[in-house]
Amino acid sequence: MHTIQADFDRIARLEDLRWNHNRHYHPFLLRQLPSRLVEALDVGCGQGDFARLLALRAERVLAIDLSPEMIQRAKEQSAQHPNIRYQVTDVMAWEWPTDQYDCIVSIATLHHLSLADVLIHMKDALKPGGTLLVLDLFHQDGVTLRDFIAVVASASLKFLKNGRLREPAALRAAWGAHAKHDHYLPLSEIREICASILPGACVQQHLLWRYSIVWKKP
Ligand SMILES: C[S@@+](CC[C@H](N)C(=O)[O-])C[C@H]1O[C@@H](n2cnc3c(N)ncnc32)[C@H](O)[C@@H]1O
Secondary structure, eight states: OHHHHHHHHHHHHHOOOOOOTTGGGHHHHHHTSOSOEEEEEEETOTTSHHHHHHHTTEEEEEEEESOHHHHHHHHHTOTTOTTEEEEEOOGGGSOOOSSOEEEEEEESOGGGSOHHHHHHHHHHHEEEEEEEEEEEOOBOOSOOHHHHHHHHHHHHHHHHHHSOSSOOHHHHHHHHHHHTTOOOOBHHHHHHHHHHHSTTOEEEEETTTEEEEEEEOO
16 A cells, blocks of 8 residues: 555656546546435545536535545645545545445546455445446456557547647656556456446446446445
8 A cells, every 4th residue: 555655646746637548437427426416425536636526516525545645636626626525545444434425436546456345335335326436447358459449549539638649758657657556357357246246237348448337326
């Protein structure tokens, strides 16, 4: 955890919020939610860009992250959103509440954790009728035609939205160093874990090397 925290403290100091593969799926995630929420939780909120979107439809948002630098940057950008509470927390050591949230979201974070353990916590912390949303990366063997299409789509969108194809060198180096500590599960294993913990969950593969989980608690 210390290494992951240090990686994201470093990334937080370098990264500005522009279009990226996670942000590309924010509209998809928002479409899974009702228009009004009372309590929402963002696990691994980073600089808080999705927490700020949640804050537009939730009365209260708790946004937690392991990295103090990420939380600092998130707070700096959230002055217009007094209904977001940011907290530096390791979710694996957190005392999760029960039946608390109308919505729990986690973006590009669960691959740092034990997926089964964290899904059980999330399931318990959701209110009946609440929605769980996960967007994350997965392990893939080999390259397919789909990857070729994804590379073209990704490069085109990056250039259109950000006006450049490559990130600055210091940020690329920070992500490169972090990638050595990343570990992704294959989609087949993710589907098995979801089937046993979240019956009826919709696990979907997306073009830009992401999968999503959408689950409503009965
Ligand atoms: C790739 S970033 C994604 C951030 C944000 N969700 C986004 O979409 O921009 C992953 C985040 O997960 C956080 N994280 C990793 N392990 C964590 C843990 N055990 N508890 C809380 N946050 C964690 C990291 O600090 C980092 O900010």
